[in-house]
Amino acid sequence: MPHDHPDHSHDHDHGLSPSGHPYRVDNDEPLTYWQRMEIAVRELLIEKGQITPAEISAQIEVMDARSPANGGAVVARAWSDPAFKARLLADAGAASREMGFDIGPLNLIAVENTHSVHNLIVCTLCSCYPRNLLGLPPDWYKTRQYRSRAVREPRAVLREFGVNLPDSTQIRVHDSTADMRYIVLPARPADTDGLTEPDLERLVTRDSMIGTGLARTP
């Protein structure tokens, strides 16, 4: 056991294990006020028969099952079907539900990348993200760095993601400040004319739907 060494202090926040890996900071501090509140409300709802533990587990599984593949399917459909693309840009929520995605009460706007416009999504106030369609946001999306820099110097941020856009491309940043959520409809890559919808889906990355990336080329 690495912590049994008598000749050093037990400082768990830094240092390396004998095999050279940093110790992971554990979450065994006391519960916060809101964690206690969540447990109390959950236990009360179960005791009073409002909801069962199985229903809670099932809902967590539903949330964990959401992934960028859902958004990828929507994008591939829009690339393949001009009428669907028109419906997506008019009302992205209705178009996603039409494809069978249960996105709940989400108010979704799709913004289209073209040869002259590139869209980038951020939530400066917190971490609003189209979770119902893309799953959980990446950790960097929630950082103060990304949230503050995306609105101040989006081109520098994009370069760090490996996206170099010419001055002739207009960048439109979308700050998700209130009730809407956003998904970028990436530009369809060149030389993909013969591809089927499932093939196209594989070209759609999570970052291409946030705007910090472009779709893959085949």
Place this chain on the structure above:
Amino acid sequence: MAERVRVKAMMPPGHVRAPAYLRGKEGVIERPLGAFHNPEQLAYGLPADKKPLYRVRFTMAELWGDGAEHSGDTLDAEIYDHWLERL
């Protein structure tokens, strides 16, 4: 012609969804979004009126002046009607 608006430069305490960096800045209505329950009341569990919400488009030049990376780039944000003054 898109309608020109300015975000009110007020600094009330409490939960608001109008980011500080947009207050006092001028933009145009990109599209109306309909009416939504006011988050300033909702956040405190109070009965929340429905307020009209708009997407407002700002130029980076308006937000950051000479410090803008590229003056023609834009930023869109959702701003409630009670935070906007018509120009």
